[in-house]
Amino acid sequence: MKYIFFSFVFFISCTVFAQEVKILDKETGKSVNNVTVFNDDQTINISSNDKGFVDISEFKNNEFIVFSHLSYAVLRVKKSTLKSRKFTVYLTKQSEQLDEVVLSVFKKEAKTNRIAEQIAVISAKDIQKISPQTSADLLAAIPGIKVQKSQFGGGSPVIRGMESNRVLLVVDGVRMNNAIYRKGHLQNSITVAPNMLDKTEVVFGPSSVIYGSDALGGVIHYYTKTPKLSEENEVKSQLFSRFSSVNQESTTNFSAELSFKNWASFTSVSYSNFGDLKAGKNRNHGFDDWGKVFFYSENVNGNYNPNPTVNENPNLQRNTGYSQTDILQKFFVPLSESTDLKVNLQYSTTSDIPRFDRLTELSNGELKFAEWNYGPQNRLLLSSQLLINPNKNWLESGTITAAYQNLEESRIQRKFGSLDRSYREETVNIFSINGDFSVPLTEDKKRTLSYGFEFAYNDVKSNSYGKELNIVNGEIDGFSNDFKVQSRYPDGGSNYLSSAVYVDYRQDLSKKSTLNSGIRFTNTNLNAKWIDETFIKLPDNDISANHSAVTATVGYVYRPNKNWQLNSVISSGFRSPNIDDVGRVREKSGDVTVPNIDVKPEFAYNAEIGIKKYFNNRKFRLGATVFYTLLDNYIIRDSFIINGSDQVEFDGEFGNAVANQNRGNAFITGYTASYSGKISNTWNTTGFITFTKGRTYDTEEPMSSIPPLFGQFEVNYKNDRLELGAAVRFNSKKDITDFNFREGIDNHDLTPIVDENATADEDKFYGSPSWATLGVNGSYVLNTNFSVQARLDNLLDEHYIEFASGVAAPGRNLSISFVASF
Numbered sequence: 001m002k003y004i005f006f007s008f009v010f011f012i013s014c015t016v017f018a019q020e021v022k023i024l025d026k027e028t029g030k031s032v033n034n035v036t037v038f039n040d041d042q043t044i045n046i047s048s049n050d051k052g053f054v055d056i057s058e059f060k061n062n063e064f065i066v067f068s069h070l071s072y073a074v075l076r077v078k079k080s081t082l083k084s085r086k087f088t089v090y091l092t093k094q095s096e097q098l099d100e101v102v103l104s105v106f107k108k109e110a111k112t113n114r115i116a117e118q119i120a121v122i123s124a125k126d127i128q129k130i131s132p133q134t135s136a137d138l139l140a141a142i143p144g145i146k147v148q149k150s151q152f153g154g155g156s157p158v159i160r161g162m163e164s165n166r167v168l169l170v171v172d173g174v175r176m177n178n179a180i181y182r183k184g185h186l187q188n189s190i191t192v193a194p195n196m197l198d199k200t201e202v203v204f205g206p207s208s209v210i211y212g213s214d215a216l217g218g219v220i221h222y223y224t225k226t227p228k229l230s231e232e233n234e235v236k237s238q239l240f241s242r243f244s245s246v247n248q249e250s251t252t253n254f255s256a257e258l259s260f261k262n263w264a265s266f267t268s269v270s271y272s273n274f275g276d277l278k279a280g281k282n283r284n285h286g287f288d289d290w291g292k293v294f295f296y297s298e299n300v301n302g303n304y305n306p307n308p309t310v311n312e313n314p315n316l317q318r319n320t321g322y323s324q325t326d327i328l329q330k331f332f333v334p335l336s337e338s339t340d341l342k343v344n345l346q347y348s349t350t351s352d353i354p355r356f357d358r359l360t361e362l363s364n365g366e367l368k369f370a371e372w373n374y375g376p377q378n379r380l381l382l383s384s385q386l387l388i389n390p391n392k393n394w395l396e397s398g399t400i401t402a403a404y405q406n407l408e409e410s411r412i413q414r415k416f417g418s419l420d421r422s423y424r425e426e427t428v429n430i431f432s433i434n435g436d437f438s439v440p441l442t443e444d445k446k447r448t449l450s451y452g453f454e455f456a457y458n459d460v461k462s463n464s465y466g467k468e469l470n471i472v473n474g475e476i477d478g479f480s481n482d483f484k485v486q487s488r489y490p491d492g493g494s495n496y497l498s499s500a501v502y503v504d505y506r507q508d509l510s511k512k513s514t515l516n517s518g519i520r521f522t523n524t525n526l527n528a529k530w531i532d533e534t535f536i537k538l539p540d541n542d543i544s545a546n547h548s549a550v551t552a553t554v555g556y557v558y559r560p561n562k563n564w565q566l567n568s569v570i571s572s573g574f575r576s577p578n579i580d581d582v583g584r585v586r587e588k589s590g591d592v593t594v595p596n597i598d599v600k601p602e603f604a605y606n607a608e609i610g611i612k613k614y615f616n617n618r619k620f621r622l623g624a625t626v627f628y629t630l631l632d633n634y635i636i637r638d639s640f641i642i643n644g645s646d647q648v649e650f651d652g653e654f655g656n657a658v659a660n661q662n663r664g665n666a667f668i669t670g671y672t673a674s675y676s677g678k679i680s681n682t683w684n685t686t687g688f689i690t691f692t693k694g695r696t697y698d699t700e701e702p703m704s705s706i707p708p709l710f711g712q713f714e715v716n717y718k719n720d721r722l723e724l725g726a727a728v729r730f731n732s733k734k735d736i737t738d739f740n741f742r743e744g745i746d747n748h749d750l751t752p753i754v755d756e757n758a759t760a761d762e763d764k765f766y767g768s769p770s771w772a773t774l775g776v777n778g779s780y781v782l783n784t785n786f787s788v789q790a791r792l793d794n795l796l797d798e799h800y801i802e803f804a805s806g807v808a809a810p811g812r813n814l815s816i817s818f819v820a821s822f
Contacts, residue, residue, distance in 0.1 A: 019057045021082060022231075023048050023067065026090035029229030029259065030334060035091070036068045050337065056082070067091060070445060088231075114506065114514045116555025116567040118204040118610055118625040118672070120144065124225070127194055129723070129777070131242065131791055131817055133249055133272070134190040135197070139220065142202055143688035144672040146707040150806040152247070152277050152320040153353035153374070154187030159204060160627060161668040161692045161706045162217025166575060170211070171222040172344055174383055174403040177214045178428050179458035179496035179526075179579040180489060183637065183660065184745050185804070189220070191348040191379045193270040193326035195240055195253040198225045204672075205627060206573025206606045209518035209553045212454060212500050216573045216604045216629075226342065227257050227264035227332050234259040239820045246813035247321065248275035268328040277320040278313075280799035280811035285769035287752040291801055291808045293317050297359055299370040299414070300352075304469070304476045308367045308416065315799075317807060319354035342385040350377045352412070357750065357806025361589070367416055375410030375425070398437035405430040411488070413651065419469040422485045422651055424462070432456040446508035450518075451501075458496040460579050462489035484534050486585050486650060490595075492529030492541070494579045499523050516555035516569075523548045524576040528583050528597075535649055536585065536594060536642065543597045545582070549574040562618065567610035567625075576601045581635065581660050587650040589744060594642050596659035603632045620677025631666040634696075636704075637743045638663075666703055668694035679715075687713035704745040707803045708734035708768060721781040729773050734803055736767035746804050771800035789817040 023032045031052025038045040039059060048054040059065055059079050067075040072091035082089070112119065120142050122130075132138040136155020140147040146158040156163050164186045169176035176188055203219040211219050240253040255268040279291060292314035298305040300319060311318055331343040358372040383403035389396070407428040414421040434454035441447040468481035504518035523546070530541040553571035560566075577599040586593050608627035614620065640659035642648060648657045670692035678684045689711035694703030714727040739748040741761055751765045758764035774796060779789035797812040 019082075019087065020053045020055050021087045021089055023052045023054065023089045023091060025072075025228075026092040027226070027228060028332065028340075029231075029264070030340070032069060032072070032091055034069065035072075038066050038068070039063050040066070113559060113565060114508070114516075114557060116514075116516050116557050116569045116610075118144070118567075118608065118627075120202040120204075122200040124198050127197055127200075128789075128819075129725070129779070131777075131789060131815060132194050133244065133251070133274070135192050135194050135200075135222070136187075136189045138194050138197075138200065139189060141712075142200070143674050143712075144204060144690045145202065146690075146710060146803065148185050148705075148802060148804045150185050150187070151353060151356040151374075152274065152317075152807055153190070153322040153324075153350065154185070155189050156185040156187065157189055157220060158705050158707055159202070159218035159220075160629065160670065161694045161703060163705045165214055165578065165580070166216040168211050168215040168219045169222070170219060171346070171381065172224055172383065173385060173399065173401045173434070174381060174405070174432065175212075175456060176405075178405070178407060178430055179460050179494070180426060180428060180584075181214070181578060182580040182584065183635065183743075187353075187374075187377075188379075190324070191326075191377065192222050192224070192346070193253065193268075193272070193324075193328075193348075195251075195255070195270055196224050196268045196326060196328045198223045204625070205569065205608055205629070206551070206553075206571045206604050209502055209504060209520045209551055209571070212520065212522055213498060213524065213549075213574060213576045216575055216602075216631075224328055224330065224344070224346070225255075225266055225268065226330055227266035228259055229261060229264050229332070229334065230259035231261055233261075237822050240817065242815060242817040244813055244815040246810040247277040249273065249815075262334065264332045266328070266330045266332075268326075270326045271323070272325075273321075273323045275321045277317045277807065278811050279315045279317060279808035280794055280797045281315055282797050283799045285752070285771065285800070287766070287769070289314075290752040291799060293360060295367055297367060297370050297416075300354065300373075302476060304471060304474065305370075306416070315811070317356060319359050320356050320807060322353045323351045325349050338389045338391070340387040342387065344381065344383045344385065346379070346381040348377075348379040350374075352376065355411075357747070360806075369413060370416045370418075371412055371414040371421065373412045375412055375423075376408070378406070378408040380404075380406040392439075394439060395437055396439045398435060400433070400435045402433045403430075405432075414469075415651075418652075419471065420466055420483065420652070421469060422464070422466045424464045424485065424488045426463075426489060427461045429459045430456060448506050450504040450506075453502075454498070454500045456498045458579070460489055460494045460496070462487045462491055462494075464488065464491070484532070486535040487532070488585055489579055490528040490530045490583050492531040494526070494528035494583060496527075496578055497525045498576070512559045514557040516557070517553065519550065519552045521548070521550050522574070522576070526577070526579065526582065528579060530583075530595075538595060538597070538642075540597065543582070545577070545597070547576045547601050549576065549601060549603070563614040565610075565612040565614075567608075567612075569606070569608045569610075571606045573604040573606070574601050575604075575635075577635070577660075585650070587653075587655055589749065590655045591658045591744065592648045592650045592655040593637065594640060594648055594657050594659050596640065596661060599635060599660050600633060600662050602634045602662070605630045605632065616677070620675070620679075622673075622675045624671060624673040626669075626671040628669045629667065631668070633662045633664070634666050635660050636663050636696075637661075637745075663696065664698035666694065666696040666698075668692065668703060668706070682719045683715065683717055685713075685715045687711065701742065702738050702740045704740040704743050705804065706738070706740075708732045708738075708770075723779045725777045727775050727777075729775070731768075731771050731800070731803070733770040734768040736762050736765045739765075739767065747806060750801070750806055768803045769800070771798055773798050773800070785821055787819045789819070791815040 035048040139157045148156045165181040201221045236257045242251045251272040253270040258265040295308040296318035327347045329345040333341045353374040355372045361368045386400045388398045410425040436452040438450040464485040464487040466483040466485040467479040470480040500522040502520035526545045551572045555569040558566040583595045606629045610625040612623040640657045647654045672690045674688035676686040691709045694706045709732040712729045716725040739746045754766045773794045775793040777791040781787045793813045
């Protein structure tokens with residue numbers, strides 16, 4: 001009896017005096033086990049249990065307690081403060097120190113001191129500060145990325161001199177690149193609203209081992225916001241509203257997060273309305289009329305005007321406005337201690353988007369097109385992601401992602417002097433599943449093995465038709481006639497299947513060095529069928545193509561001490577021809593692209609060296625990366641003979657036949673130098689400069705999409721509730737002799753004219769003028785619920801056009817944002 005009594009007293013004492021802290025993941029709200037907890041003297045060293053609890057009663061009240069886990073930033077707190085935290089500690093995967101942790105850049109969390117490739121990460125805080133109108137504008141703020149725009153409703157990122165289908169876009173682990181991703185300028189990067197993003201990660205250079213085909217220049221990975229669990233039921237909401245003066249933009253975003261113990265939900269709806277964009281007035285480049293819009297078409301929103309209209313304000317770029325709606329719904333459900341489920345629904349739609357560069361195109365000195373619009377661009381994504389953490393010898397963690405995407409895009413065209421309107425509509429259905437798994441080969445995780453698979457099936461439908469407008473009393477009154485139109489892609493349907501497996505191995509050779517290596521096998525299969533032969537006859541109307549490739553990478557990281565890091569990478573990548581490469585038909589500037597079923601894969605072989613130097617206890621960093629990429633069997637658009645002729649009919653006119661074709665070897669080389677860090681507790685600064693050069697070895701021509709030298713320098717001040725910043729962006733001149741004339745992707749004919757009568761383009765056009773802009777920004781937190789932000793970009797109202805773009809950049813722009821959180 002006495003034994004039972006003392007046992008009961010002991011149990012009560014332990015219960016009363018035990019001080020248990022619960023350790024949670026700040027991002028998901030889930031418990032974190034195996035966290036090492038110790039004091040500064042390391043006289044006490046314990047670990048959290050399977051449910052994330054740890055008893056800290058051994059520590060003194062005035063002691064500092066350190067929470068350490070391999071996958072999280074180290075947290076150091078005073079024990080006496082834990083009571084105010086309700087004995088709950090949140091660990092984060094991002095550190096206040098520079099480059100401490102990158103989450104999933106290679107589909108598995110890893111510290112940057114173990115990664116050899118050049119990477120960049122833009123966090124949610126960075127996105128809020130940049131306050132971009134579109135996600136393309138967000139990408140333009142990342143060191144080393146240049147963005148081209150053919151119209152304001154778009155943005156084509158260029159990484160290391162490669163863009164469009166040579167750059168891979170990924171959202172929440174699902175490939176956005178599809179079978180009709182084209183060579184040239186793409187606008188798909190804007191289909192995710194910036195306010196929905198938790199972060200954006202970029203890998204520079206060929207990353208085909210982990211991501212497969214198309215990742216020649218690099219990978220851009222959008223991560224949307226994910227709800228987190230809570231021990232107590234919580235409901236959080238946020239309202240974001242912004243107005244911008246330069247194009248009368250109004251954006252409203254509303255989000256709501258429901259957090260419970262067993263499930264969580266995040267809902268976000270964003271709507272943006274963009275008016276016509278105003279260009280800058282100050283023309284320091286010396287070309288008085290370059291980029292001005294003297295005439296424009298009023299044939300929008302169902303209007304009809306047989307003649308171009310005089311633009312009373314030539315700096316106002318008529319026909320650049322559009323609207324966009326984005327919806328995100330995400331659920332997070334823990335199925336067990338070791339298994340989680342994410343369900344992801346995304347939908348994006350736009351109004352008609354005027355193709356500004358085509359609507360300002362001239363023919364015999366007059367506007368050519370009365371109508372040239374992209375129809376509503378619709379993107380639907382449904383995906384489920386199973387996160388498993390069995391902690392087995394053969395598998396520590398893994399992710400299985402199954403997704404369905406439906407994409408709809410269309411093009412509507414009509415020329416001045418004609419009542420014939422042509423429609424081209426494309427629908428792509430994509431079914432995909434991929435798995436990514438990893439297992440540590442040693443208990444200290446200094447040797448890890450990752451492996452995975454990927455399958456993606458693209459089904460493409462292409463439809464085309466023409467209608468003649470019926471005009472009554474100067475207004476459109478239905479249609480009076482139908483006529484045939486050449487389809488953009490095979491009208492009998494086409495499909496594209498990609499399947500792959502990969503293995504990746506990472507090992508710490510010593511405390512100072514890490515080896516990265518990997519290999520991937522990919523197979524692609526393409527089928528296409530043409531039916532209508534009214535305009536184009538092919539040697540074979542029913543084609544199939546099968547291609548395989550093995551790619552590999554080897555990277556080495558050397559850290560002589562904590563303040564130096566040297567990186568080196570040798571890698572290979574490839575891009576297999578898709579439906580667009582072999583089967584597209586379109587016209588631009590008198591050239592008509594026609595199908596070529598004989599296009600083969602292109603390969604990239606890359607070598608790069610990087611260096612990082614840290615100062616002031618790793619609060620300041622200098623870095624530089626130099627790369628050289630060899631393209632083999634590269635694909636280029638060039639003159640072509642079809643049916644024995646170099647001319648082909650398109651929409652009632654004959655043009656020069658061109659097609660995608662393989663050539664020999666080409667190279668792209670360059671560097672990015674950057675710095676980032678704290679000047680003091682209240683001041684910080686960042687900056688970068690990027691140079692790229694590319695030429696073909698066989699013809700000694702400049703490669704397309706090679707931007708001129710560009711960069712940005714920024715300084716920021718932060719004190720309590722106030723943040724202030726200033727930034728200078730600049731771009732050097734690109735000589736006309738460095739433009740690629742053959743493909744037309746560089747849009748050399750949109751640069752200033754220096755000699756109207758010259759017969760050679762290199763004598764007629766100037767090239768891309770240099771420019772520099774100054775911007776300032778500030779934000780103030782009114783209280784825990786409200787904050788305001790203002791930006792004044794292009795302060796001096798400079799007129800400039802980004803390299804290869806068809807629309808001038810915004811002039812002076814005042815942007816004011818308001819955020820309310822509840």
